[in-house]
Amino acid sequence: MKIRLENVVKTFETFRAVKDVSLDIGSGELVALLGPSGSGKTTILRMVAGLEYSDGGHIYFGDQDATDIPVRDRGVGFVFQHYALFPHMTVADNIAFGMKVSKVKRDKAAIDARVTELLRLVRLEGLGDRFPAQISGGQRQRVALARALAVDPKVLLLDEPFGALDANVRRDLRRWLREIHSELGITTLFVTHDQEEALDLADRVVILKDGQIVQQGTPEAVCRDPQSAFVMKFLGDANVIAADVRDGRAYAGDVCVDAAGVADGRAELYARPSDLDWSHDGPGIAATISRVLDRADGRRVLATTAAGEALEFDVEPERLVKAGEAGFVTLRRAKVFAV
């Protein structure tokens, strides 16, 4: 099922949560809405679900205008951030709920068979008799997904699906959700504030800021070619270095990088920690190491430039660096944005 949002607007009292958002989601696509809190991503998801109504614009499911279809009839599967499992029902009853209340009558045997099938799909065979309070957070999230899938939704919507889980479970569930998605091929839209999650999971990432889409594309496209300082900073750690742009080149200390398309004048260089390196004799930006943090996969160096900018970058585990050392920060690559 294709979904199309056309100039959708939502205002809460005086706060414009979503400003004129248009978005196309292809059939079977897995799309992430990524943004900081207050960017309107959850509101957009809830409007697609029908849990909120838009104040303007249209939402199409296929060719049908779904803007005013109530949530009950919209045929979406919604997975809540805190699972929203019915605490007084067993796992099996939770999953069967949608089928029991459906206008399409199914007999008990058919419902039971479907529940068993879904329990197998989410790898929770044998846990059907447990209550939500008796299973782990990751298992609850999988029950929530099975429950949403039980009604054969046209669209699957997930609100911060792994937000409440610890890091390891989160990574496992992410891969697993990806597998389920390729198995079922259902159009899926999920909301997250975790860039790693969005990049790991989605076919396409839609980045939001203040109720507007600032950039969208494949994980590769948005990572390799962020089009604004906001996207650059939001997608990962970034060092900011003041620079001057002259004739399509940006200059900072002895360093010079390509800045095609940026107007002459003051600008900022953005570089990932892995884009910087340390050298004793330049050329580069003069700096002093203030601290070295040792990590399992390398050493993170905190340095301060002569201009007082704090930089963070990674060097190999074997590299001998220590606090107080003076030298030069070199640049492998950087993005330049006008100030």
Place this chain on the structure above:
Amino acid sequence: MSTLSTRKKPPRVGDNPLFRRTLIGVVLALVAFVIVAPLIIIGVEAFAKGWATYRDTIIHPDTLHAVMLTVLAALIAVPVNTAFGIAAAWAITKFDFWGKRFLLVVIEIPFSVSPIVAGVAYLFVYGLQGLFGPLLDAWDIKILFAIPGIIIASMFVTAPFVARELIPLMQAQGRDLEEAATSLGASGFRTFLSVTLPNVKWALLYGVILCNARVMGEFGAVSVVSGNIRGQTNTLPLHIELLYHDYQAAGAFASASILALIAVFTIIAKVALERQGAGRVRKTANPAEKTS
């Protein structure tokens, strides 16, 4: 290691033995004098003139009528207020609307207002000289000094009980469960019945029990609007007062013992039902048990 286990533990807050004993002693003494002693006195005095007198008081037509009237008031006021409480709690916790805070305050008014004030207010609204008095008189409807007045006054006094139990709980539960049920295709009524109600049933039950106890025991408001006509508009609490003023202490205590018994049964029912619900039963099909 051994030093760790034999070492005298430093006292925590309130762990001082003297403090602890004093506190427990004060509480026990208060419970004994304020709650237990009067209850025992009721039992003792009720039977002071023997079992025969007790029985005669209980089966006296006036007493029986008072009991019936009290039960009738409860049978009407409790379900009505339960429905009102559920509706109010649902509206306040699941919807956003203008005047919501105001409604919350209004619901609490019967708690803060003296019941006698409520009774007097009803006099001015439904009494002969009151707001609707002439109108009601013209249609020959009797509210005051009749059964409807007693029921309305009881309802006023107990209006907040169920709502007050439900609102904090439903607020804490949020709207996620209802939204989930609706997104799965459940109707509003179905959502209420199979999702909302089972999750608030113990609070609801508690509210119903409190409401019932209060309806049966209500004195102030009812005494103003009932007119105290023996065998006609006398509820059990009013009947007790009448007997007492007639110097029939044994009779008064005998009638009081009925109210006390109802109270004790109420508490037993509540504890028993809570215990039944505590061990999660697989099928939680029947919500909203009624106890009165």
